[in-house]
Amino acid sequence: MPQFIDDDTFGTYFEEFAHVAWRLETRRGYASDREGERYQLFLTGELPLDTERPWCANVRAQTAAGKRFERVRIIDSPPTEEQRFLFESAASNNAAGEDIRNMWRDEADRLGLPAEDFWLFDSRYALRMHFDGKDGYLGAELVDEPAEVLRYCQIRDAAWHFAVPREEFRAQILAE
Template identity: 30%
Template sequence: MQLVQGEEFEDLFRACHREAFHLEVQDTYETPEESEPFRKFLADEPDDYAWFQPWLTHVREVTGRGVAINRARVVTEPHTDYTRFAKAVARFNADAGENVRYLPRHQIGTEDLTEDDWWLFDDTVLAYTVFEPSGRWVGGAVTTDPRLVGYCRSVKEHVWSLATPLAEYCIL
């Protein structure tokens, strides 16, 4: 595996022709970029979401080329505060062109999931999401190993088939 960061990670999207799929399996993320927006969310304070605009611009560029960006979030119910925050922000992802779905954790066996988050590009390039202990996103550990890619492809297909589109998913 090779760690890719910054522009190299974005190059994975640029090289993608059909689909960039993201699996998220954590109930809480503590990325420094989101700490103030998350605090505002919890305090019910307004946010201009300027911090989120670079990602949304990226999504528009990728989907504008005809590449699907699909995101599946496996979540525990009842939701953590972070899951509620991520779901509230997901409307911006969807407006930018992402297809976001949710799957309650109790509806899938642990043997049918991975413990890590990852991106799968065109079902051929796998990038495990890497975080520092502080929660800061570091990049992706990239591999094209056919066994790992094949396994994650099967997880993707199973999770996606069970997951509920954002517009239909209700917070319990």
């Protein structure tokens, strides 16, 4: 059984990193998104920008200090409803300063990217995200063993190299 970090300290990782917080998202959906108000707005076709929520406020503060937030999302073809929601809601994150890019699942499979979600901080430690069979968040496991962190760095480098910025990816979705 993984050793999860204390949920109360989870947010501090996104304030105390020195240079780059990087995320790989591989799931087809997240229970927390489906349960949220913004997802319900998305289903009605009315998803406004929301750059004032705490996540975006922190991204703005950290990027103003010269730090970077980067993320690669793996997307199915065709995208699941939840992936379409994440893609559309990324506009708020991007406006706040987070660089979210996308990659088709076939490309991720061709590259041998693992089906695991994690945050990598400064190429020094990671938080491996754990979920149940219904996409419910179980907790985050701190990973600081050098060989495992190096593996995450290699995954990041491969994913980031082939990931596509949001607007370019939008054109690919519309072309399908």
